[in-house]
Structures are given as structure tokens and as C-alpha cells.
Amino acid sequence: MNMEKIIDAENLTKKFGNFIAVNDVTFQVGQGEIFGFLGANGAGKTTAIKMLCGLLTPTGGKATVAGFDVFKETEKIKNNIGYMSQRFSLYEDLTVAENLEFYGGVYGLRKNIIKDKTDYFLKLLNMEEERNKLLKSLPLGWKQKLAFLTAIIHEPKIVFLDEPTGGVDPVMRRQFWTLIYKAAEEGTTVFVTTHYMDEAEYCGRISMMVDGKIAALDTPTKLKEKFNASTMHEVFVKIARG
């Protein structure tokens, strides 16, 4: 990979007692990639993501995220990544603009920058009229798009999306992915988990975790060729069932 490595994990391992949740995992993710991180429930995805976000100390191996060490520089990692989960954490009782102001402030952005970002984001989402509305008055799909932009307000090198599109309607789901494409095109690395296998196809590369190990890693096209499958759903089932 000749582009900058935003994630560089080597033999990364996490044990809980005798249980090996993440077992000797090695992979890299480059700048501007949309990287799909798939696996069955309980395969170790969440544990791996927690280590990469600096929330959980690995048992063994090494890894850097955005250039920082997951053992020693976890605070720097937290400042230099974005994170959004399905239970995204915007404040329902704040307005749209106040939410952005709050998160911009948390990341130490100056007031004028936050204002410029807010203007830009609301224009991008076609939500200028909702600027001063309380978040709780908005439909779920709008909140999800706003949560994504909030997660990248500080222009992190990488954003982690943990099942970002759960439950939204098919139109909103696609608008969300258009935002992801745009962020990647502008150089942000996107690390995403999903249970929608059509979304797996939108990723540049996919890794599939089975029992704590990466069982396959490649582009969706190559994975389909390799497993003689016509869809990513089939690939998933073939890999997960072994």
C-alpha cells in the first residue's frame, strides 16, 4: 500500500481471561479508504474497534491509528479520530446548531470555525431551516446524517462508524452513503461495520472476522470471485459457516 497508513495493526490480540476475543490480527487501512469491517455477532469486531479507538488496551501485538500508538497514546488517538455508533450521542434537547457547537467545542475548535462548519454542513444536508430546531423534532434519518457530520467536525484522519444506518429507510440509507463517499473522496478514512450486505459492496475493501481472526480481506469483487459467490451475502455466509 503506497498511501499513508491510517491503521497499521500487527498481531493485535486481546484476551479476557482464557477467552481470546481478538486473535493475532494483522491489517492496514490507507488514507481515504472506505474499509468495511464485517463479522458475525460475537466474532470480535467490537473488541477490535475499542482497541483501535484507544478505549481498550490490547493484550499483545502492536497497532497505530492516525500515527499514534494504541498502547501509549490513547488520548491522542481519541482527539484524532471520529466515532459514530447506531446509538449516536447527539443531545435531543439541544438544537441542531447547539449540538454542532457543543461537539466542536469538545474538540477545541474556535468559534468562527464552528460557525463556518455549521453553515457548510447545514447547506450540504439541505437543513438550513432546521438550524434552530430541537434535535428531538427531527426524523431519525436526518439525525443520523447530522451525527455523521458531527463525528467529522474536527476533520479527523479516520472516522469509525459502527452500524451507522440501522433502521433508517432505504432512501435515507443511500443519502447517508453518499455523505460517506464524499468524506472519503476528500481524504477521510472511513472504517465501517454493517449488517446490510449491500452496503458491504460500497466499501473499497472488506475484512471478515470469524472467531477473533480475520478470515478474509480483499475488495468485494475479488472476494466474490474467490468464494465463487454472486453477492456479498453469499460470501459472508460461506466464510462464517467455514
Place this chain on the structure above:
Amino acid sequence: MSIVKVNNLSKSYGKTEALKDISFEVKPGELFGFIGPDGAGKTTLLRILTSLIIPDKGTAEVLGYDVVKDYRKIRSSVGYMPGRFSLYQDLSVEENLKFFATIFGTTLEENYNLIKNIYIYLEPFKKRKAGKLSGGMKQKLALCCALIHKPDLLILDEPTTGVDPVSRDEFWEMLGGLKAEGITTVVSTPYMDEAKLCDRVALIQKGNILDIDKPSELIKRNYRKMYAIKSDNMYGLIKSLNEFENIDSVNIFGEYIHFTFNEGDENMDALKKYLSEKGITEIEYKEIKPDIEDIFIELMRK
């Protein structure tokens, strides 16, 4: 006789209309799906059918019983699996099953035949506490508990949400098995691709039923000529297609983008010329049959 018969049902929470005047029927032995996103009204509807909330307007009969007046009869003859995991986390797999069997005045042994094919997945973990099971296993246990009293109707609220594709496949195989046993099932899901596994589906959005029929009929009825296209520059392709004036709809679907031309305005050569002017030359396209998700998006636009 219909197993479920709903007429002009409405339910609001304050100003939010969760269900707007909906009507449908479910016939004996059907596997009937409610397909729609969060906030469509699926849970509200299933809670009305199980007598857990009372509708504002309209009527609903389940197994011939009125959901308001005859709620006791409904509760003892319907098997219900709510959206949120609602078994006892501190009880083991076996204890949960025994508990639900006892409540309904039966035993695990009496109806073991019905749950056998599902319980074999759980048996190795029967001493494990329910709270310590994986997502897929919890869902199988919840299904067993809903079946333990041999219900005449099974109502499942988003049983496959947040569950990985392998467990989803297994779960639908089980529902197919129950159908073969003659059990009528009403199931809700946000996953559009699960529609094809149902006998009939209702597509539901913002409290309205957009359409209701066999999956194959829904596609025929709403058919429009549709193309799938891809290139190595997908983001550029999406942007360009959206800007092209003769195009009606553009939606990404897996590795392809699905699009339709404006009615009576189909011109593939003009599109290719336009795309190549935009620098998008390596394209691959084909005419396709729309699937349920295409149809859902189309109906939402109307």
C-alpha cells in the same frame, strides 16, 4: 376465516400519528411480513394485535377475538416475541423455557416437537444464563419461548434486527419450518431483502401501508424499466447521473447504481456521451428487474 382482520386502524401518540387508517387481513397458514424502516408504525401495530395497547380508531380481530374486549383470550393463544429481548437474563436457557411453559399451563415435553428444530441449536448451552448468550442464540431462545404453548398465531417484532447475516438466514429457515407445521406468522423487519421470504408483505412507511401483496406481484405491479450501472469512479458516476436531465431516479444498490429514465425519455446513447464528457468512460450497464427495495423507494417517492 381470517387469522387477523384489521379495519381502518389508527393510533396517535400526542401529535405523532403512528398508524393512519390501515386495513389488512392475514389468512390461515400465511407467513405475513411488515416491511419498513424505524418509525413506520410496525411495533405499534404488533402491540395492538397482541392487546398491549389500545387503538384510537378502527377495529382489529385476532383469531376471531376483538383486541380490546377479548384481550385475555388473545394473550393465551398468541405467541409474541417483542423487539427488545425480554427473557430473564438471570435464568438459564432451560429455566426460561420452563418458566414460560408453566405460565401457559403446559410443559416443555408436551410441545417439544414444535421447538425441536430450533432447540437443537440451544441444547449445548441449556445451563447457560440467557444474558450470556450471543445475539443469534438469544433470538432463537426467544422464539422457543414464544412457541412453547403451541400458539395459533406467532407475532414477531423485528426478530432479525442487529443480527448477522448467517443468523438471519437460520432464523428465516426456522420460520419456513414453522410454516410447514401450519403455524400462521406475522413478522416485522426493516430488512427489505427479507420480503421475498414471506408469502405476502405490507410495505409500511410513516403509519401508512404503501402496498400489500405477494412479493412477486408487488414487483410486477410497480414495474418500470430499470438499469444497473457501475464504473470504477462510483462517486463521480452518482453525481453525474443525478445531474443528467433525462434521468428520473438514481439509487446505489451494492456494487451497482440503479436508475430509471424519465417516462418516454429513454436515451442510453445520449447518457453514454454525457458520461464520457464527464470523464466517466469505463462503464458497465445492464437492464435489470427491480427488487422490493427498488419498489419501496419508488412508492415512497409517490
